[in-house]
Amino acid sequence: MDNLGLIFLSETVGTALLTLLGCGVVANVLLTKSKGLGGGTLMINFGWGLAVFAAVTASYSSGAHLNPAVTLGLLASGADLSALDVVIYIVAQLIGAFLGAVLAYLAYKKHFDEEPDAGIKLGIFATGPAIRSYGWNFITEVIGTFVLVFVVIGFGRVGDADASTPAGLAALGALPVALLVVGIGASLGGPTGYAINPARDLGPRLAHAVLPIKGKGTSDWSYSWVPIAGPIVGGVLAGLLSIPLLPLLSA
Template sequence: MDNLGEIFLSELVGTALLVLLGCGVVANVALARNKGLGGGFLMVNFGWGLAVFAGVTVSYSSGAHLNPAVTLGLLASGADLSAGEVAIYILAQLLGAFIGAVLCWVAYKQHFDDEPDAANKLGVFSTGPAIRSYGWNFITEVIGTFVLVFVVIGFGRAGDADTATPAGLAALGALPVALLVVGIGASLGGPTGYAINPARDLGPRIAHFVLPIKGKGTSDWAYSWVPIAGPVVGGVIAGLASGPLLPLVS
């Protein structure tokens, strides 16, 4: 893809929509006086899956990465991406995630004001572990993101038999990726809240830090490296493994 502006806009809009709807379902379940209060983790899983569906649907022109771990995984798999394209993808994803989180806060402003628990407010924006153990939390994120990127590359190869190009990733549509995210959340999301996307966690965490949220407390920067480093490592391993493994299993 030669049009860097098209990549940037496509990834920015898609990631913003992804995070708006994804953080929105968490806000609906977690914040005070919402109609969805107490909807449970499975509702969150489905909400994030549908958020992915929406984001991918509007971002076909860039291949709908919406996730630095996917971009870096594709690069590791041998996809034809230049350094400039990778940088534009990741910058747009981070900025889009920040914008989506800000819009979520605007939509739920009164509920953020009424929510007494600072941890619930942070949980709308970014992930946190059920049991804080940085090493194990990191491993969980590596595993979850490996599944995401390995299977996404498999989808891409099904759409483009020669290589997992961005066009190949978009060929089968948004639904398989959305269902994959629901499955990862339901199966592997419990320990860490399954960031599986550095932009999805870092962009909203920055938004939480800078927004004037009443009683927001800390942004938990001590944990913030886990949902960045874990997905990056998992995505790159998946990209490297896809070359020798996918032809054997597909």
């Protein structure tokens, strides 16, 4: 398998695991008759963090970007990524995120059938604001994603005088990046549910739109631009600001 094929496979598998386990923990906490019903926000935060742990571990061969905001942030920071590389990363991330959400739905199919609240069903797949204010929701997503990508780049540069940029989330190792995601969720997740990843939101939102979910209601496309645009802006800003603010250490 050539390098682009390996990247595509690795990123698809990784993001599928990410949304299978991430959407799965939300389903466990929210859906009627689930044994995890009422587990709370922190359970969701830790579930998403452990989903990232599994995804990073499985997608080590591509550097575990798992997120278009990470890919674009690394590009902005000077990473050696071609235009084709970027397209392959992002397409694979979107496909994987869609597939993982479908698997999460299948795992909880009978519980979706029993759930009367269409909003809860959508919330398992896609993020939504606690207070709908598109501009402020956008800012929240920019800030949260900036923290993610800036720290990823910082970890990759610590003590490495020769490497120009980290490969991706794998530069941190699975456990540190998982804890970072838990921390972002615990601190900044309240306003929007912290997408901090366009693929994580768009792929599952598309799955919600096409799956035959009983009584599912709307997929809330009017909000969908926020968890796409906010993370992209936050990731690119982190990449650009990493150049002056995260200099490589000299040997």
